[in-house]
Amino acid sequence: xxxxxxxxxxxxxxxxxxxxxxxRASWAARGTNVTDIANAARPFYAxxxxxxxSAEGLHVGxxxxxxxxxxxxxxxxxxxxxxxxxxxxxxxxxxxENYALKVGVHPAxxxxxxxxxxxxxxxxxxxxxxxxRSLSTTDPExxxxxxxxxxxxxxxxxxxxxxxxxNWCPTDKxxxxxxQVIAGACERCGSMVEQRFLEQWFFAISQYAExxxxxxxxxxxxxxxxxxxxxxxxxxxxxxxWFDGVKVFxxxxxTIYGATYVVLAPEHPLVGAHTTESQRAAVEEYRERAARxxxxxxxxxxxxxxxxxxxxxxNPATGEQIPVWVSDYVxxxxxxxxxxxxxxxxxxxxxxAHGFELPVKKVVHEDETLIDSGEFTGxxxxxxxxxxxxxxxAKGKASAVTNFRLHDWCISRQRYWGxxxxxxxxxxxxxxxxxxxxxxxxxxMIDDFKPxxxxxxxxxxxxxxxxxxxxxCDGMARRETDVSDTFLDSAWYxxxxxxxxxxxxxxxxxxxxxxxxxxxxxxxxxxxxLHLLYSRxxxxxxxxxxxxxxxxxxxxxRAHGLIIREGAKMSKSKGNVxxxxxxxxxxxxDAFRTYLMFLGPFEEGGxxxxxxxxxxxxxxxxxWASVRDSSTDAAPDAEVDxxxxxxxxxxxxxxxxxxYNTAVAAMMEYMNVLRKGDRVPRRSEVEPLVQLVAPFAxxxxxxxxxxxxxxxxxxxxxxxxxxxxxxxxDEIELVVxxxxxxxxxISVLSTVTEEEAVSRATGDPAIAKFVTAPPRKVxxxxxxxxxxxx
RNA sequence: GCUCGGGUGGUGAAACUGGUAUACACGCAGCGCUCAGAACGCUGUGGCCGAGAGGCCGUGCGGGUUCGAGUCCCGCCCCGAGCACCA
Numbered sequence: 001x002x003x004x005x006x007x008x009x010x011x012x013x014x015x016x017x018x019x020x021x022x023x024r025a026s027w028a029a030r031g032t033n034v035t036d037i038a039n040a041a042r043p044f045y046a047x048x049x050x051x052x053x054s055a056e057g058l059h060v061g062x063x064x065x066x067x068x069x070x071x072x073x074x075x076x077x078x079x080x081x082x083x084x085x086x087x088x089x090x091x092x093x094x095x096x097e098n099y100a101l102k103v104g105v106h107p108a109x110x111x112x113x114x115x116x117x118x119x120x121x122x123x124x125x126x127x128x129x130x131x132x133r134s135l136s137t138t139d140p141e142x143x144x145x146x147x148x149x150x151x152x153x154x155x156x157x158x159x160x161x162x163x164x165x166x167n168w169c170p171t172d173k174x175x176x177x178x179x180q181v182i183a184g185a186c187e188r189c190g191s192m193v194e195q196r197f198l199e200q201w202f203f204a205i206s207q208y209a210e211x212x213x214x215x216x217x218x219x220x221x222x223x224x225x226x227x228x229x230x231x232x233x234x235x236x237x238x239x240x241x242w243f244d245g246v247k248v249f250x251x252x253x254x255t256i257y258g259a260t261y262v263v264l265a266p267e268h269p270l271v272g273a274h275t276t277e278s279q280r281a282a283v284e285e286y287r288e289r290a291a292r293x294x295x296x297x298x299x300x301x302x303x304x305x306x307x308x309x310x311x312x313x314x315n316p317a318t319g320e321q322i323p324v325w326v327s328d329y330v331x332x333x334x335x336x337x338x339x340x341x342x343x344x345x346x347x348x349x350x351x352x353a354h355g356f357e358l359p360v361k362k363v364v365h366e367d368e369t370l371i372d373s374g375e376f377t378g379x380x381x382x383x384x385x386x387x388x389x390x391x392x393x394a395k396g397k398a399s400a401v402t403n404f405r406l407h408d409w410c411i412s413r414q415r416y417w418g419x420x421x422x423x424x425x426x427x428x429x430x431x432x433x434x435x436x437x438x439x440x441x442x443x444x445m446i447d448d449f450k451p452x453x454x455x456x457x458x459x460x461x462x463x464x465x466x467x468x469x470x471x472x473c474d475g476m477a478r479r480e481t482d483v484s485d486t487f488l489d490s491a492w493y494x495x496x497x498x499x500x501x502x503x504x505x506x507x508x509x510x511x512x513x514x515x516x517x518x519x520x521x522x523x524x525x526x527x528x529x530l531h532l533l534y535s536r537x538x539x540x541x542x543x544x545x546x547x548x549x550x551x552x553x554x555x556x557x558r559a560h561g562l563i564i565r566e567g568a569k570m571s572k573s574k575g576n577v578x579x580x581x582x583x584x585x586x587x588x589x590d591a592f593r594t595y596l597m598f599l600g601p602f603e604e605g606g607x608x609x610x611x612x613x614x615x616x617x618x619x620x621x622x623x624w625a626s627v628r629d630s631s632t633d634a635a636p637d638a639e640v641d642x643x644x645x646x647x648x649x650x651x652x653x654x655x656x657x658x659x660y661n662t663a664v665a666a667m668m669e670y671m672n673v674l675r676k677g678d679r680v681p682r683r684s685e686v687e688p689l690v691q692l693v694a695p696f697a698x699x700x701x702x703x704x705x706x707x708x709x710x711x712x713x714x715x716x717x718x719x720x721x722x723x724x725x726x727x728x729x730d731e732i733e734l735v736v737x738x739x740x741x742x743x744x745x746i747s748v749l750s751t752v753t754e755e756e757a758v759s760r761a762t763g764d765p766a767i768a769k770f771v772t773a774p775p776r777k778v779x780x781x782x783x784x785x786x787x788x789x790x
Numbered sequence: 791g792c793u794c795g796g797g798u799g800g801u802g803a804a805a806c807u808g809g810u811a812u813a814c815a816c817g818c819a820g821c822g823c824u825c826a827g828a829a830c831g832c833u834g835u836g837g838c839c840g841a842g843a844g845g846c847c848g849u850g851c852g853g854g855u856u857c858g859a860g861u862c863c864c865g866c867c868c869c870g871a872g873c874a875c876c877a
Binding site for chain 1: 876877
């Protein structure tokens with residue numbers, strides 16, 4: 001009977017289904033999420049990494065990432081910015097192609113279906129995406145410009161073709177970029193990668209190594225991502241030193257007095273010249289064996305293998321004759337493909353020396369000081385590095401050099417599902433780039449797209465496609481039959497979004513100047529080195545060509561965390577995958593979004609627990625009931641109002657830091673104050689909370705905003721302001737410590753002086769009993785605490 | 791091996807520059823409402839001792855700096871991610 005008079009006690013769950021459907025329809029009808037690209041006064045580009053539209057549908061991890069971006073975007077819009085939040089599909093590549101082969105459906109048929117399903121799920125998620133400017137990398141109107149980007153780099157002289165030892169995946173039957181080889185295995189299928197010599201197209205990204213490294217210091221990116229890039233670029237400063245005709249690379253010239261032999265990589269061109277007659281057969285046999293060994297065994301073998309050439313060279317520092325060996329623990333791809341071995345200071349050299357019973361010479365320095373090193377004895381390691389190189393350089397036997405681990409980017413793939421590389425081979429003219437006017441080079445519909453072992457693309461089986469007249473001389477010519485790496489598709493897509501719809505150019509210069517670089521980019525750290533590095537490279541090149549006026553594409557980047565479940569990353573094989581549709585049906589998008597943001601720090605991810613969502617739903621139900629029950633007249637209660645202003649400040653501070661979990665907690669805390677006991681909240685107390693919740697629960701917020709009498713979208717309303725004066729309380733609780741231990745608190749005016757505070761504290765018997773002697777020292781932190789040291 | 795994260799209640803996690811450790815939520819327990827349950831609401835909930843007031847101990851381990859350390863420094867252990875024969 002009491003409860004009938006206390007409607008606030010009865011919190012019924014509201015039905016998210018109809019509410020969310022209503023607002024989805026309203027947003028679409030009113031164009032709420034369409035950005036006025038041309039006329040935006042304060043453009044803000046909020047980008048998220050686009051998904052691969054898999055047949056399984058949207059993954060919770062996608063939903064988590066997109067929601068995190070969406071909240072920030074919606075928040076920025078409520079700050080008065082013109083926010084552009086586009087989303088498209090990264091649909092080319094081996095992933096789609098292999099799946100298509102497995103289920104026996106042509107990718108050209110499968111991908112549009114998958115995209116439709118993704119679009120349906122994404123829309124249910126309540127994202128503020130401007131669907132009028134979506135794209136798919138498989139759309140000819142997109143990939144014609146991917147081909148155009150290739151041609152720009154070609155014009156700039158950064159594209160070349162060469163026969164190279166490349167990573168060949170025997171299962172996927174294609175070449176892989178170094179970045180796609182994880183510990184010697186294909187990142188896609190896990191097969192051991194083989195070495196093959198094939199003609200491949202490369203982008204000369206290594207020319208940009210220094211700049212790619214240096215610019216990192218200027219970027220507002222997650223530190224983990226920057227570190228990953230630095231490691232990948234792998235700058236190391238050292239010297240090239242001549243041991244007679246053999247040039248070695250070392251980062252430790254200071255240890256040259258301990259160099260007891262030289263090692264050449266098996267592929268090193270000087271191996272033959274250094275091999276004596278008696279060793280020739282053994283060396284030849286070793287080289288063959290090394291070439292056959294796949295990269296896996298090569299990179300993990302503990303017992304080092306090798307063979308002596310029989311010849312010696314002179315150690316330029318000591319003048320000693322030292323033997324030349326061949327071993328595959330030295331890599332041809334790095335440095336000069338030759339090293340000086342210092343068993344006393346290098347673990348690998350020591351291992352090798354032990355294996356072949358080579359003499360291990362003395363240690364050449366102790367701690368940081370050189371010993372037994374001729375004229376350099378007594379120098380510190382750092383000084384000796386410079387002095388030794390300088391001394392040898394004077395004799396023309398050394399030079400300081402910088403090496404990078406970063407290799408050129410192999411972009412050709414002997415596969416079907418990608419943009420054909422826009423190159424034509426003519427018997428008369430040679431290699432001819434396809435003229436811009438002939439783009440796109442359309443990918444033909446063929447049914448036999450399965451790759452084979454030949455190392456040649458399936459497109460090479462279709463001469464009706466690859467035979468073309470030469471664009472220059474009109475003579476007999478044939479097309480390049482390789483397609484480009486998927487990572488090229490995604491290395492420039494952010495430039496396209498604002499210009500989607502303009503089929504006359506890849507990106508409109510005026511629009512690009514207005515909208516780029518991207519203000520905020522959010523995505524997974526699994527792309528820390530691949531996608532993000534390639535995007536930076538392409539942007540730098542286009543900048544150098546004067547096509548854009550910035551050289552870094554993403555001003556701010558934050559890597560989101562990973563959602564795990566039952567202690568493990570979600571995966572089909574573990575059976576712990578969450579289907580977003582089920583949660584959207586049961587709980588609604590608003591509760592699902594808010595829960596995903598609440599379960600852990602956005603940049604760390606968290607554990608998805610099925611029951612956890614109920615607390616968030618309860619919070620939204622209470623918000624619903626609070627609006628329904630709120631009284632319309634009264635001004636806010638003073639205490640509630642103070643909490644309200646503290647909450648506005650907290651949520652406004654937390655969202656830009658992507659500290660969404662604590663923002664939600666702050667709103668819940670406020671809700672608890674709002675409805676404490678049998679309190680009926682007042683309209684003036686509830687209305688600002690609806691706005692704070694809006695980025696998280698957009699449908700519910702719109703519904704409540706409408707119920708509160710508004711007729712325009714809540715996302716065009718102004719974010720509530722807090723009054724700093726409201727946050728200053730006259731009366732505060734001062735913590736009192738004795739010897740650093742909390743012993744009580746006293747209620748005092750915020751303006752209290754140290755003397756007053758001490759006398760109030762010592763006058764409190766509960767505190768005084770710990771003050772066993774007159775305080776030796778008093779630490780007073782105004783507004784916070786008082787510490788009496790006795 | 792190297793680099794980067796991280797270790798806090800039964801659980802997910804808070805604690806911005808050193809200043810009340812465990813906010814918020816889940817779970818659990820008790821109570822209210824109910825014929826009953828669900829839902830909803832209220833109260834409690836780090837450990838130990840104590841009837842209570844209250845006390846002692848507590849942020850992976852061991853030291854240190856400080857009036858005061860989850861936070862800073864040194865040395866370890868464990869978990870996760872990335873790189874890995876890069877000279």
